[in-house]
Amino acid sequence: MARKQSTTGPTMHDVAREAGVSQATVSLVLNDVSGSRFSDATKDRVKKAVETLGYRTNAHAKVLREGVAGMIGFIGDAVATSPFAGKIIEGAQERAWESGLLLITINTGGDKELERASLETMLSYKVAGVVYASMYHQRVDVPAVLREVPTVVLNSEDKAGYFPSVAPDEVAGGFEATAHLLDAGHRRVAMINIETLESQLPGAVGRFDGYKRALESVGLTLDPSLVRFGTGGESDGFKYALELMQLPKPPTAIFCANDRTAWGAYQAMAEIGKRIPQDVSIIGFDNQETLAPHLRPGLTTLDLPFEQMGRRAVDLILDGIKPQGQLELMTCSLIERNSVEIIKESQ
Structure with missing residues (x-):
């Protein structure tokens, strides 16, 4: 006889029953809580039960419980459609994922009304922080609403000198x-x-x-x-x-x-x-x-250094950097190909 599950999908209780552990154990394992110690066998049973049942964590419940969602917002003018600056998103996304967070990306195309609406939506989801990015290095006016959440300005500098910024040197x-x-x-x-x-x-x-x-x-x-x-x-x-x-x-x-x-x-x-x-x-x-x-x-x-800058911006959010207008410059590396000739005599 099949086990009864919630009509809205498998719950944490279902996972606990499948794995033969308590619901508290499932919660601690899935959230990788610092200080909790379980054997590899217990962790494997929980993870196998999650895969078998197709369980997904309740992001809404996480917001209610912790005050923030497991997400970081990334908003840019044309970064996602740029032929080469898209690496910024790759770096930021990879770093967020390493910490168990998702990156929500919005490309505004420079439309300030779309930017305003997107930021309001991000903030309503209680994102853990926002990366405010530009396609090229410039000084930008950062929306004041971002003072409500940890924010890092990326590939640009905050004109007002309030938010921390990451840019190429x-x-x-x-x-x-x-x-x-x-x-x-x-x-x-x-x-x-x-x-x-x-x-x-x-x-x-x-x-x-x-x-x-x-x-x-x-x-x-x-x-x-x-x-x-x-x-x-x-x-x-x-x-x-x-x-x-x-x-x-x-x-x-x-x-x-x-x-x-x-x-x-x-x-x-x-x-x-x-x-x-x-x-x-x-x-x-x-x-x-x-x-x-x-x-x-x-x-x-x-x-x-697009990828490195993207990673660093997320790092700063995760580290809880305070908004004091810091500007962090990252090294641009020389890529040698074949367009430079060594000449024997100075000319």
């Missing part, structure tokens, strides 16, 4: 990119930026600052004639690379402040019959996987 990345060219023997190193310095875009300002510092580290003074300010697109990379190569004394290397700009620079070199890296070396920034490895030659570039 743009200055160190710009330094690393330029230093790699300098270490290869280049001394006329140009830069095509992704925005003006007046824009105050952290990526543009930071990468330029790193470029300047690297030049100064080997006793070089920044030459304004070797710097161009684009908008981060392929067309600007093409236009400004052509301009630079038409100088009376053109650069032997170009630091492009993102990979799309570098792609345009590649096309410019093909247009005028210059070889990469034999005639001019090019380095990018972003390590955009749909682009950088597929250029010919493969583009040497700086990798944005």
